[in-house]
Amino acid sequence: MNAAYEFRVVFFCMGNICRSPTAHGVFRHRLQARGLHDRVAVSSAGTHAYHIGEAPDARSQHHARLRGYDLADLRARQLAPADFEHADLLLAMDWDNLALAEAQCPPEYRHKLRRLTEFCRRHDSPVVPDPYFGGPDDFERVLDLVEDACDGLLDHIERVLATRRLLRP
Template identity: 65%
Template sequence: MKSTVPDTTAPYRVLFVCMGNICRSPTAHGVFETMVVRAGLGKRVQVDSAGTHSYHAGATPDARSQEHALKRGYDLSGQRARQLRASDFDDFDLVLAMDWDNLALAQAMCPPQHVRKLRRLAEFFEQHDSAVVPDPYLGGTQGFEDVLDLVEDGCTGLLRHVQQQLRAPWADPE
């Protein structure tokens, strides 16, 4: 008989999703990964990103995303774009879309038993009142700064959520 108690030694896995996986989701990936390491959870939390489309598969994040992120201490240069896979819903504990369109595309490929894993990063905002992280790709410099502001806010709230998940009652009985 399979145990219903979660494996508390397995890492908690978070996947960020946008359209092409070159602007918003790699930015969130880099920001959250940095926050996780700074919180001392680098061995307990794994972070990745993907796109709902394959336009940029294998490409590095957009140069503007990298430039703005680096100014704030986030290095995105080691990331490579990839497309969201059906298996990601099995492999990740939380799949976070950047906007409504990409949420809908991810929902269309998400198996029913994993729908609870699929959310928007905006649900974790603590300071901003926005339903999405807008795509800066066709905009100017300010769009990339705005994305970083939203992503940092969302990742701060997300880190609190993940820390709570790692301290769930089955992992720390009292």
């Protein structure tokens, strides 16, 4: 990630082909709409190396495209030690992947690990459920939760950035 960014977010799930690239694409689109794309870096990763280098699941791409999000350029990668050091927030899609990341994360960076749904404002779900073995409604549910959480996340980041500006000498 470019050092010029003021804030860095990494979304992660198991394989980085359904939920986390969906969050990546939605958040990237929202950053552009709010004019924060040059201040906030976004990426996504998986806790497992199952799909490294692959594009997001075709169903994820299809449902995202129906809502105006393009995921075609994204490629799966595995969560790396540098992510823990350089990201401001690492956002898990569920409890299992959060636990896996906590086990890998150096203690001094664990405060950066959270669940994406903590930022939801309209939906009440502890996790973004894995749609991989589901149908169209499951992929739509992922988008509903991700859109809601990304809006809340952007509000949070704008507050953090404003506070950082106030604290600068």
